[in-house]
Amino acid sequence: xxxxxxxxxxxxxxxxxxxxFEAAYEGAVHKAKVATDKTVNMVKDHPVESxxxxxxxxxxxxxxxxxxGDIRLISNEVKSGEGVIGKVVKDAGSEANAVKAAFENPxxxxxxxxxxxxxxxxxxxxxxxxxxxxPEALAATTKKYEAGLTDLFKLPRETVGEAGQTLDNLAAKxxxxxAGTTGERFTEAATKAEAERLATLNPTLKGVSDLSGAKVxxxxxxxxxxxxxxxxQFKFTPQLxxxxxxxxxxxxxxxxxxxxxxxxxxxxxxxxxxxxxxxxTTADVEQAFTDQNTVKAALKAAREEFLKKx
Numbered sequence: 001x002x003x004x005x006x007x008x009x010x011x012x013x014x015x016x017x018x019x020x021f022e023a024a025y026e027g028a029v030h031k032a033k034v035a036t037d038k039t040v041n042m043v044k045d046h047p048v049e050s051x052x053x054x055x056x057x058x059x060x061x062x063x064x065x066x067x068x069g070d071i072r073l074i075s076n077e078v079k080s081g082e083g084v085i086g087k088v089v090k091d092a093g094s095e096a097n098a099v100k101a102a103f104e105n106p107x108x109x110x111x112x113x114x115x116x117x118x119x120x121x122x123x124x125x126x127x128x129x130x131x132x133x134x135p136e137a138l139a140a141t142t143k144k145y146e147a148g149l150t151d152l153f154k155l156p157r158e159t160v161g162e163a164g165q166t167l168d169n170l171a172a173k174x175x176x177x178x179a180g181t182t183g184e185r186f187t188e189a190a191t192k193a194e195a196e197r198l199a200t201l202n203p204t205l206k207g208v209s210d211l212s213g214a215k216v217x218x219x220x221x222x223x224x225x226x227x228x229x230x231x232x233q234f235k236f237t238p239q240l241x242x243x244x245x246x247x248x249x250x251x252x253x254x255x256x257x258x259x260x261x262x263x264x265x266x267x268x269x270x271x272x273x274x275x276x277x278x279x280x281t282t283a284d285v286e287q288a289f290t291d292q293n294t295v296k297a298a299l300k301a302a303r304e305e306f307l308k309k310x
Contacts, residue, residue, distance in 0.1 A: 123183075124238050126246035132238065133294045141295060142302045145236045149306045151181045152232055157219045161211025167202075170211060171195035174218050182227050183235025197223070225307065233299050240271055243288035244280055254279040 131137055155178055161170065171194035175186060184190065199206040201217045208214070238246075241255040258273040266273060271285035 123235060124242070126238050126242040128246060128248050130246045131291075132243075132246075133291050138295065138298045141236060142298055145233070145299050146302055146306060148181065148232050148236060149228055149303065152228060153224060153310065155181060155219055155224075157217060159216050159218050161214040161216055163210065163212040165211045166209055167198050167205060167211070168195045170216060170218075171198055174198075182231045184227070184231045221310070228303055228307070229300070233296070233303065236299060237292065237295055240285070240288050240292060241274070243291045244274065244284060247284070247288070249281075249284045249288075250274060250279045 126132070132141055159170070159174070165173075168191070172186075172191050175184060175191060175194055178184065179186065198216065198218065201220060205211065205214060205216065241250065241258070244250045245252060245255065254274060254277070255270075257277065258270050258279075261273055262268075262270070268276070271280070271288070274280040275282055275285060
């Protein structure tokens, strides 16, 4: 849950104090609010440090209550993570790191219009020495993809609007509900495109600010076929870097390094960056593309066979 700062401008105004007691009270309240604001901001910006401070306070209190004269005895518990105090401080540190990660990780901060957190759907990872191009491996991947296709075409095609819901809100909700099946990613552009698609499917509802009780078409055959060949196939196809890793050419750290350069503004493709970094050769990248296209071809054939039933 995000930490909310106290908004003094939104607080109700108080009448001017009429005596020394009211003046003192107002002053104390103001100081308490300022102190609270500073504490909340400090915990948000420095969660790990805050946990350490809390741990020290707990250690001191524990020492006084237990009557231990040598604080080093408790310090050993803290370092080892054993004993009552060691476990408390260890847990506090773990929670602080989790909070820090939540603030720093943009994936965790991604939300729908309704404010619900939505993680990305990751594509399959391969381990060194694994392969997806043998007949057995292709059959196994195809079987998983076919199961995904079955789940995709079982998704509800209609829904009933909720009180106060708009097409924008519904677009975010439908994307969220089907992401686990389709592998779609949540971005502002994707949500906007989904809202426009829903407006096209339901022209009488365009601009309606309250869909309460309205029957809304959320999926049609054309879009299901499109999802089957785009997002769903993408979900079951390993990335180029994963084929290189499976072949023992690069490591996950090499992939992360290349992604970091892309994030910093490098416009080259991942394979090109890996070659520039000398983590892989051009021949390695071309073979990885060949293997990836082999998987794509197998999934396409499975999809075309599957769609004959619809």
